[in-house]
Amino acid sequence: MTTYPHLLAPLDLGHTILKNRVLMGSMHTGLEETKDWNRVAEFYAARARGGVGLMVTGGMAPNREGGVFPGAAGLFTADDIANHTIVTDRVHAAGGKIAMQILHAGRYAYSPECVSASAVKSPISPFPPKALDEDGIQKQIADFVTATVRAREAGYDGVEIMGSEGYFLNQFLVTHTNKRDDEWGGSYENRMRLAVEIVRQCRAAVGGDFIIIYRLSMIDLVPDGSTFDEVVQLAVAVEAAGASIINTGIGWHEARIPTIATSVPRAAFSWITKKLMGKVSIPIITSNRINTPDVGEDVLATGCADMVSMARPFLADAEFVNKTANGQADKIAPCIACNQACLDHTFGGKMTTCLVNPRACFETELALEPTTKPKTIAVVGAGPAGLSTAIAAAERGHQVSLFDRADQIGGQLNMARVVPGKEEFHGLVEWYRTMLADLDIAVHLGCEIAADDLDGYDEVVIATGVLPRDVGISGQDGPNVVSYIDVLRHKVPVGKRVAIVGAGGIGFDVAEFLVEDGSSPALDLAAWKAEWGVGDPSLTRGGLAEQGAQPAAPARQVTLLQRKSERLGKRLGKTTGWIHRATLKMKQVEMIGGVNYERIDADGLHISYGEARENPRLIEVDTVVLCAGQVSERSLADALEAKGIPCHVIGGADFAGELDAKRAIDQGTRLAASL
Ligand code: NAP
Ligand code: SF4
Numbered sequence: 001m002t003t004y005p006h007l008l009a010p011l012d013l014g015h016t017i018l019k020n021r022v023l024m025g026s027m028h029t030g031l032e033e034t035k036d037w038n039r040v041a042e043f044y045a046a047r048a049r050g051g052v053g054l055m056v057t058g059g060m061a062p063n064r065e066g067g068v069f070p071g072a073a074g075l076f077t078a079d080d081i082a083n084h085t086i087v088t089d090r091v092h093a094a095g096g097k098i099a100m101q102i103l104h105a106g107r108y109a110y111s112p113e114c115v116s117a118s119a120v121k122s123p124i125s126p127f128p129p130k131a132l133d134e135d136g137i138q139k140q141i142a143d144f145v146t147a148t149v150r151a152r153e154a155g156y157d158g159v160e161i162m163g164s165e166g167y168f169l170n171q172f173l174v175t176h177t178n179k180r181d182d183e184w185g186g187s188y189e190n191r192m193r194l195a196v197e198i199v200r201q202c203r204a205a206v207g208g209d210f211i212i213i214y215r216l217s218m219i220d221l222v223p224d225g226s227t228f229d230e231v232v233q234l235a236v237a238v239e240a241a242g243a244s245i246i247n248t249g250i251g252w253h254e255a256r257i258p259t260i261a262t263s264v265p266r267a268a269f270s271w272i273t274k275k276l277m278g279k280v281s282i283p284i285i286t287s288n289r290i291n292t293p294d295v296g297e298d299v300l301a302t303g304c305a306d307m308v309s310m311a312r313p314f315l316a317d318a319e320f321v322n323k324t325a326n327g328q329a330d331k332i333a334p335c336i337a338c339n340q341a342c343l344d345h346t347f348g349g350k351m352t353t354c355l356v357n358p359r360a361c362f363e364t365e366l367a368l369e370p371t372t373k374p375k376t377i378a379v380v381g382a383g384p385a386g387l388s389t390a391i392a393a394a395e396r397g398h399q400v401s402l403f404d405r406a407d408q409i410g411g412q413l414n415m416a417r418v419v420p421g422k423e424e425f426h427g428l429v430e431w432y433r434t435m436l437a438d439l440d441i442a443v444h445l446g447c448e449i450a451a452d453d454l455d456g457y458d459e460v461v462i463a464t465g466v467l468p469r470d471v472g473i474s475g476q477d478g479p480n481v482v483s484y485i486d487v488l489r490h491k492v493p494v495g496k497r498v499a500i501v502g503a504g505g506i507g508f509d510v511a512e513f514l515v516e517d518g519s520s521p522a523l524d525l526a527a528w529k530a531e532w533g534v535g536d537p538s539l540t541r542g543g544l545a546e547q548g549a550q551p552a553a554p555a556r557q558v559t560l561l562q563r564k565s566e567r568l569g570k571r572l573g574k575t576t577g578w579i580h581r582a583t584l585k586m587k588q589v590e591m592i593g594g595v596n597y598e599r600i601d602a603d604g605l606h607i608s609y610g611e612a613r614e615n616p617r618l619i620e621v622d623t624v625v626l627c628a629g630q631v632s633e634r635s636l637a638d639a640l641e642a643k644g645i646p647c648h649v650i651g652g653a654d655f656a657g658e659l660d661a662k663r664a665i666d667q668g669t670r671l672a673a674s675l
Contacts, residue, residue, distance in 0.1 A: 004293050004324055006300035011053065011283060011307060013244055015209035016157065018053040018097065018307075021300060022321050023247070023285055025311035026101040026160060027342065028058040029352040029361050032073035037083045041090035042363045047314050048096025051321030053307075055096060055314075056160045056213070056247075057087075059103025062147040063140070065113045066104035066168060075100075075150040088155030099158035099211055100151040102144055106168030107177070108253060115140070116171045117178040117185065124254045137184060140168075141198055148202040148212075158211025161198060163238075164249020169195045170217050173234070174542075176224035188230050196237045203242025213285075214243040218272040221255035221534070225542020228272075232279050239280045247285040247309060248273050257532045258579045260312075262337035263421030264289050265525045270304035272537070277303060285309045291335045292427070293324040310335075312342055315354035315361070330434045333357055336424035340662045344574045356428065358666040368673055371397045375675065376456075378403065380449050380636060381463030383411020385651025385664035387432045389461050392672030394439035401442040401457075403449045409433060411465055413661065415488040419509045420520035421583075451639040459675055460645060462637045463668065466630035466652035466659060471501065475600030476626065484510050484627045495622020496556050499605040501597060502627035503562040505660070508569060508580045510627050515587035517555035527552065531586065551586040558589045559619050561607065565594035600624050632656045 011018040024047055031040045047055055061067035061074035075081055084100070091098045107116040107129035115136060116129035132140065144161065151159045163169040171177040172194045178185045184193055199214055206212075216235060220226055226234075235246055250269045251259040258264050266289050273286035286305035290296050296308040313320055316335040323332045333356050341355045354360040359368070374397050379390045382404035390402045408414065410429040417425035436443055454460045468483050475481070484506050486492040498514055500507050521528040529535075531552065535545030562568055568591040569581045584591065596613050598606040604621040608614060630652060637649045648671055651664040 004297045007293060007297045007308070008325055013211065013283070016097070016211070020051070020053040020321060021307040022053045022296065023307055023309040024052045024055040024314045025247075025287055025309040026056040026058055026103075026162075027311045027315070027352065028068070028346050030346065030350070031352075031361055032058060032060075033071070034351075035083075037086045039364045041087045043361055044087055044096070044098060045090040045094045046318040046363055048091045048094035048098070050314075050317075050319040051325060052096065052314065053321070054157070054211075055091070055098045057098065057100045059101045059162060060147065062102050062104055062143040065109065065111070065115050066106070066140070066143070067109060067111070068103065068105045069110040075147055075154060081150055081154045084151075084154035084156070092155070097157040099160050099213060100154070100156045101160040101162055102147045102151075103162040104140065104144070104168035106171045108167055116168065117180055120177050120179065122166075122254055131180075134182070137194065141194070141201055144198045145201045145205045149205050152206050152210055158213060158244070159202065160213040160215055160247065161195075161202065162215050163195050164215045164217035166217075166220070166222070166252025166254055169198070170220070170252065173217075173230070174220065174222075174225055176222060188233065192230075192234050192237060195234065196241045199238045199243050200241035211244045212242060213245045213247050214238045215247040215249050217249040217252070218276065219250055219269065219534075219537045219543035221251040221257045221259070221544060222542050223544065225252070225544070226537065227541055228275060228536070228538040231537065232276065235276055235280050239282050243282060245283050245285060245307070246276070246280060248287045248305075250288045256582070257534060260288055260337065261339065261576050261579050262424050263522045263579060263583070264337070265522050265528050266291065266295050267299050267304075268525055268528065270299045272543075274302075274304040275538070277305065283307055289337065291337065291424070292332070293320075293329045312337065312354070315342055315352070316356045318360075330431070331438065332431070334424065334427040334431055336428050338424075338573070339575045340573055340660065344576070347574045355662040355665060358669045366670065366673055368392055368396055368669075371675075374398055375458035377401070377459045377461065377675065378454050378457040379461040379463060380404075380454070381411065381465055381651070381653065382406070382409040382443070382445070383463060383465050383651060383664065384413060384661040385465075385668040386411070386461065386463030387436075388665040388668030389463065389650065389672045390441050391432070391435045391439060392669045393675055394441050396672065396675075398675060400439075401444065402436065403444045403447050405446065405448050407446045409436070409443070409445070415485070416509065418488055419513050420516045421512065421522045422509070423520065423522055449636065451636065451643050451645060454640065454645060454647070460640065460647040461671065462640070462647050462649045462653050463651045463664075464633045464636055464653045466656045467633045468626065469629045469631050471597070471626055471628045473501070473597045473600055478600055478602070480602065480622060481600055481624045481626065484625060487625055488513060494556070494625070497604075497621040498556050498623050498625060499559045499561060499619045499621045500625045500627055501561055501605070502629060503560050503568045503591070503593075504627065504629060505572060507560055507562070507627035508572065508584065510625055511558050511560050511584055511589055512580070514556045514558050514625075515554040515584070515589065549586065554587040554589070558584075558587070559592065559621065560584065560589055561592045561595050561597075561605075563593075563595060563597075568593055630656045630659070
């Protein structure tokens with residue numbers, strides 16, 4: 001059994017002791033805005049029961065102008081305080097500790113009322129901010145103090161003052177956004193005055209026995225960002241002003257360098273936090289792409305920080321810390337850093353949840369209660385839909401048999417995991433394997449199931465997935481044409497010049513697979529930093545490498561095509577689509593929309609443009625890869641129906657359009673909850 005001595009060591013803050021070195025970092029879930037305080041309380045209480053040392057809430061606005069969007073949650077009234085008390089009471093009863101994040105969005109606030117150091121509009125917001133005058137600045141300070149005092153009244157153990165990610169306080173720190181020439185602008189001492197003054201006044205208002213975390217941007221990743229000397233100067237000043245802990249922020253939201261996506265190497269930024277170690281005497285927390293106990297233990301053991309922050313891993317598994325402590329780390333449902341159900345939902349105005357764990361933020365609605373009537377259940381198909389049904393049903397006490405014609409579990413996940421930058425899918429498949437064994441699910445692989453084999457079960461679940469769509473292009477049966485399954489699963493040889501038909505998630509995945517030569521920058525921090533132009537903030541402002549991005553040459557010349565005339569990749573994930581587009585651009589992939597596929601022959605792919613089929617063009621390639629979507633594999637479901645055997649059809653077998661693991665797992669888990 002692996003032990004985690006650094007991760008599980010208590011942390012003495014003087015007036016209070018945290019039971020371990022794991023912080024659940026702030027996440028905006030959308031729960032507070034539902035005003036269902038029982039639901040909010042249950043979300044945090046589940047994580048408190050799961051053993052985490054300290055949690056930070058989603059950002060609470062200190063005032064209306066600082067809210068991320070109009071109506072953003074904050075502690076504005078006596079009712080707000082009473083409601084938050086429901087949360088803190090439930091967390092404390094569960095043995096946890098919780099701090100409230102105070103988030104002032106500044107010019108990132110999605111509102112014409114937004115304010116900042118200067119009237120410099122953000123590239124990611126339509127609203128130019130109003131530059132604050134002296135009275136305005138004093139009001140903002142007072143509002144931070146009031147929020148801190150109210151947080152204490154509401155029973156919180158502390159606050160986190162959000163000073164990173166390009167939000168309000170960050171906007172004062174750098175000349176990129178602070179053009180002032182009064183005592184709040186100009187020299188660095190002036191530019192950091194606001195952050196320091198807020199910490200000082202908050203500390204004075206609440207006394208010594210209250211946690212104040214300051215979230216400090218260690219590397220801004222924007223032009224004219226802070227230097228590391230300035231980072232250290234600020235850290236020393238906020239410590240002197242009364243901060244109890246310094247937490248790490250990485251990159252402004254407007255930065256064009258990925259910071260938390262799955263293609264970012266694990267613990268990619270802990271080296272920066274390490275540079276601050278020894279410069280202050282209060283604990284320092286490191287963050288970003290830390291998603292397993294081993295990674296957390298390693299960053300602490302190598303002196304990168306005193307504590308680790310993980311946020312999304314607590315959506316994937318509320319019991320992360322308990323399982324770590326109990327020798328069950330292999331049973332932790334892994335966060336694969338996909339953003340699909342968390343950040344993509346947040347930015348799409350939907351409730352946050354988790355692809356791997358659809359119960360996250362739905363704790364009060366989607367319960368997996370032990371069954372009072374155990375049944376025999378056959379699940380056909382061991383992809384994400386079938387796996388999640390099988391595991392959730394077995395957890396409830398049903399007797400489950402799982403069948404797949406393939407000789408391994410995972411279905412389409414096995415193709416995702418070979419794509420460079422999607423290595424986290426390995427962990428997800430491994431977790432499913434562990435859980436199947438742990439729950440004594442009878443797994444039958446390499447096994448072709450017919451309708452007659454399914455007679456006699458109490459419930460039959462068909463999760464047979466999808467088949468590639470027949471695109472009907474003349475010449476598609478030629479020797480130079482392959483499907484994405486041939487490429488990703490069967491590893492058939494592909495020439496040096498490739499055309500990809502279809503630019504959905506899989507077309508992009510295949511393009512990323514083909515431009516690499518078998519290596520993955522996600523597994524090589526130095527290569528990844530060079531590829532995106534991440535430098536050392538001690539050498540260049542904001543940590544943008546002086547020589548810019550230096551991507552390695554593509555392994556193949558790839559052309560990616562679609563019939564729609566819209567921008568390629570437009571429908572990819574809200575928070576990750578830009579990364580995929582930028583990656584392919586760096587690898588000189590030509591992206592062409594609005595095409596007709598005329599034919600394929602030995603010379604390559606013949607296309608034309610628009611309804612009039614104009615401007616015929618030959619794309620000279622050695623190989624054409626078809627990534628044109630899928631249709632449902634329903635043959636078994638149809639055979640069962642013909643025999644009158646009732647069954648539940650889920651995942652791609654149910655509906656192939658826009659199928660992804662998120663929908664498959666959600667549907668499977670909800671079905672299991674109802675059986
Ligand atoms: P998809 O997203 O539906 O894309 C299919 C592509 O094929 C589209 O570009 C479509 O564009 C093209 N197409 C459709 N019918 C065609 C036809 N008859 N002839 C030629 N081209 C045709 O499907 P997918 O790429 O296979 O992905 C399947 C699912 O997995 C999707 O929901 C996807 O989001 C998900 N996925 C997600 C990720 C991720 O990173 N989140 C990664 C992989 C897959 P035109 O119709 O414009 O030609
Ligand atoms: Fe992690 Fe993806 Fe779940 Fe978000 S949706 S918590 S990134 S696994």
